[in-house]
Amino acid sequence: MKRAGIPTEEFIYSGHTACPGCGAMLVARYLLKVLGKNTIMNIPACCFAAIPGTFPDTCLSIPLLYNAFETTAATASGIEAALKIKGKKDKITVVGFAGDGGTADIGIQALSGAIERGHEIIYVCYDNEAYMNTGMQTSSLTPMGATTTTNPAGKKGGWRTRTKKNMMEIVAAHNIPYAATVNPSYPMDFIKKIEKAKSIKGTSYIHAYSVCPTGWRYQPELGLELGRLATETGIFPLYEFENGVYTVNYKKKTKEVLEYYKLQGRFRHLPEDFIKEVQSVIDKEWQKLLYKEECSHR
Amino acid sequence: MVKKIMTGNVAAAWGARLSRAEVIAAYPITPQTIIVEKLAQFVSDGELKAEYLHVESEHSAMAACIAASQTGARTFTATSSQGLVLMHELLHWASGARTPVVMANVNRALAPPWNVWVEHTDMMSQRDTGWIQFYAESNQEVLDTIIMSYRLCEDKDIQLPAMIGLDAFYLSHTSEIVDIPDQELVDKFLPQYESSYPLDVDNPLSIGSLSMPHQWYPEFRYKIHEAMKRVIPKLNQIEEEFYKEFGRKYTGALELYNTKDAEVVLIVSGAAAGTVKETVDILKKKGLKVGLIRLRIFRPFPSEELNKALSKASFVGVIDRSFSFGHEGAIFSELKASLYGTKNSPLIKNYILGIGGRDITTDTISRVYDNCFTCLKNNKIDTPIEWVDIKV
Numbered sequence: 001m002k003r004a005g006i007p008t009e010e011f012i013y014s015g016h017t018a019c020p021g022c023g024a025m026l027v028a029r030y031l032l033k034v035l036g037k038n039t040i041m042n043i044p045a046c047c048f049a050a051i052p053g054t055f056p057d058t059c060l061s062i063p064l065l066y067n068a069f070e071t072t073a074a075t076a077s078g079i080e081a082a083l084k085i086k087g088k089k090d091k092i093t094v095v096g097f098a099g100d101g102g103t104a105d106i107g108i109q110a111l112s113g114a115i116e117r118g119h120e121i122i123y124v125c126y127d128n129e130a131y132m133n134t135g136m137q138t139s140s141l142t143p144m145g146a147t148t149t150t151n152p153a154g155k156k157g158g159w160r161t162r163t164k165k166n167m168m169e170i171v172a173a174h175n176i177p178y179a180a181t182v183n184p185s186y187p188m189d190f191i192k193k194i195e196k197a198k199s200i201k202g203t204s205y206i207h208a209y210s211v212c213p214t215g216w217r218y219q220p221e222l223g224l225e226l227g228r229l230a231t232e233t234g235i236f237p238l239y240e241f242e243n244g245v246y247t248v249n250y251k252k253k254t255k256e257v258l259e260y261y262k263l264q265g266r267f268r269h270l271p272e273d274f275i276k277e278v279q280s281v282i283d284k285e286w287q288k289l290l291y292k293e294e295c296s297h298r
Numbered sequence: 299m300v301k302k303i304m305t306g307n308v309a310a311a312w313g314a315r316l317s318r319a320e321v322i323a324a325y326p327i328t329p330q331t332i333i334v335e336k337l338a339q340f341v342s343d344g345e346l347k348a349e350y351l352h353v354e355s356e357h358s359a360m361a362a363c364i365a366a367s368q369t370g371a372r373t374f375t376a377t378s379s380q381g382l383v384l385m386h387e388l389l390h391w392a393s394g395a396r397t398p399v400v401m402a403n404v405n406r407a408l409a410p411p412w413n414v415w416v417e418h419t420d421m422m423s424q425r426d427t428g429w430i431q432f433y434a435e436s437n438q439e440v441l442d443t444i445i446m447s448y449r450l451c452e453d454k455d456i457q458l459p460a461m462i463g464l465d466a467f468y469l470s471h472t473s474e475i476v477d478i479p480d481q482e483l484v485d486k487f488l489p490q491y492e493s494s495y496p497l498d499v500d501n502p503l504s505i506g507s508l509s510m511p512h513q514w515y516p517e518f519r520y521k522i523h524e525a526m527k528r529v530i531p532k533l534n535q536i537e538e539e540f541y542k543e544f545g546r547k548y549t550g551a552l553e554l555y556n557t558k559d560a561e562v563v564l565i566v567s568g569a570a571a572g573t574v575k576e577t578v579d580i581l582k583k584k585g586l587k588v589g590l591i592r593l594r595i596f597r598p599f600p601s602e603e604l605n606k607a608l609s610k611a612s613f614v615g616v617i618d619r620s621f622s623f624g625h626e627g628a629i630f631s632e633l634k635a636s637l638y639g640t641k642n643s644p645l646i647k648n649y650i651l652g653i654g655g656r657d658i659t660t661d662t663i664s665r666v667y668d669n670c671f672t673c674l675k676n677n678k679i680d681t682p683i684e685w686v687d688i689k690v
Contacts, residue, residue, distance in 0.1 A: 040497050055508065060502070066507055073358075078351075078369070079366065079497060086320075109355065
């Protein structure tokens with residue numbers, strides 16, 4: 001059953017231990033609403049490993065397997081292979097659910113292997129842009145300019161100056177059948193993409209924007225607004241990569257990076273010049289994305 | 299039953315095939331590679347119905363096996379040396395998750411310098427991972443132990459993983475006659491795996507979640523220890539059944555060779571046991587009271603069995619094909635600890651032999667026995683830990 005286009009069924013009970021305004025919780029909630037009861041989920045060390053509760057409590061009503069940090073994709077591969085040999089795969093969706101560090105850093109080898117092998121799994125990276133479970137350390141998906149506990153802004157700089165790894169391009173380079181970015185501030189788009197991922201024969205990769213009030217330092221109630229700004233600035237574009245074809249799902253890039261950055265304490269230290277630099281990087285990446293879309297549709 | 303001439307690697311692949319491994323994760327490493335190649339051929343030819351995963355590392359191989367096992371499938375992988383130590387984190391995970399993963403490990407030295415020949419340090423350094431550890435002497439034993447390991451590991455009283463060590467080249471690449479048991483008999487001996495708590499959408503469980511100090515973590519660990527204590531008695535039962543079904547007798551944690559009246563007993567594990575047996579036969583003809591204990595299992599460590607077997611020996615020489623730097627050979631350490639507090643415990647000396655695949659011959663072993671007798675005669679250990687034939 002759906003209400004306003006969103007399935008009403010819940011697979012996460014109340015009583016979890018996520019921070020107020022946790023983006024990962026919203027990502028997981030929408031994800032499971034679409035995937036439904038016949039889903040097996042596995043998660044590595046990450047915020048979400050602490051969220052469902054301690055043994056024997058759990059807030060999930062689907063089977064959940066905890067795995068070692070760098071093994072999310074390998075673990076999902078193993079579950080899928082076992083379901084296949086047991087003749088159960090057709091009825092069950094396997095989803096690996098990992099953070100940005102677990103995906104783009106320590107887990108990238110296993111992810112690459114699983115996509116290359118073509119396992120029928122959905123891999124979701126909920127990207128809260130740092131190692132948040134251990135207390136906000138830099139990952140390769142921490143954005144330009146952010147201060148973290150391992151890139152602390154000090155008198156002589158020290159904040160992160162590198163750009164984020166482009167995970168979508170990395171998975172696209174594997175000729176993955178389906179990859180998409182999702183943002184809980186755009187639930188209809190989110191749901192449509194998970195439905196598509198569920199129907200794909202082969203590996204799907206979902207890169208989910210996942211706000212973190214604790215680490216990004218903003219008021220928790222601003223999460224959805226921040227999400228909209230992330231997409232409207234082109235910082236987190238909504239797009240799909242399907243069988244080699246790029247489709248940008250939201251093209252109204254109407255806002256400046258500054259509007260997004262100024263709401264968050266993690267960017268508070270930045271001089272104006274640096275934000276301009278970020279703006280130019282974001283603009284270039286946005287143009288590149290539009291070119292890719294255009295070229296791939298030819 | 300068919301007799302074939304095959305290498306230890308092929309015997310390991312046959313062991314997995316006859317056990318009907320359902321998910322196989324494969325990554326190549328010398329001298330193990332032939333095991334996963336042979337299994338790939340079995341799958342390609344339709345002789346083994348399995349999901350075969352070309353994983354991108356041994357670490358992922360073990361992760362996939364653990365997850366597949368937790369989903370209810372029988373799993374197999376094979377590795378060696380660097381591959382095994384890369385798996386280390388996941389070896390702890392496999393036992394913590396109580397998954398009956400069975401793995402062949404071709405025992406090989408660790409780099410640097412690069413060395414692909416036999417040594418036991420790879421497995422010895424996994425001592426505390428909660429895996430049952432077998433060391434085989436023959437290719438037949440490799441095949442049979444894999445089948446028996448599934449019975450053992452999947453038993454509801456055990457639910458632990460096992461690794462079967464076979465010495466690089468001496469077993470992995472050396473051909474011997476091997477009996478291949480009938481599939482029907484193996485199926486009867488080893489029924490399909492039924493996981494106690496599989497990932498199941500109709501019975502959703504969260505498996506492996508956080509457990510705080512005041513909650514259940516120590517209890518989970520204690521239960522692994524309790525399961526380990528049940529391994530040797532359970533193995534004895536399984537081997538008895540195996541003997542009735544297939545006619546081959548195995549003797550649990552230890553194999554005793556001429557130990558009854560032996561004054562000097564050597565302890566060894568792996569394929570070098572064959573050379574020691576040969577030497578025992580030669581020296582026996584000369585009237586020397588020598589014997590051998592072959593350690594088949596290193597974990598759980600068979601303390602009671604060893605103490606009993608050594609109760610009449612005057613001198614024990616422990617051959618370690620591995621070394622714990624800053625201390626001594628692993629088997630030596632464990633045996634000394636086991637003997638502590640026993641009455642009339644024998645004199646005991648550590649011989650470090652065959653490191654990095656250096657050959658162990660009957661001549662080497664004769665000199666070791668000779669040294670044992672000299673120490674015994676003088677009632678004094680000359681060097682507690684002797685690296686035999688070291689050129690520096």
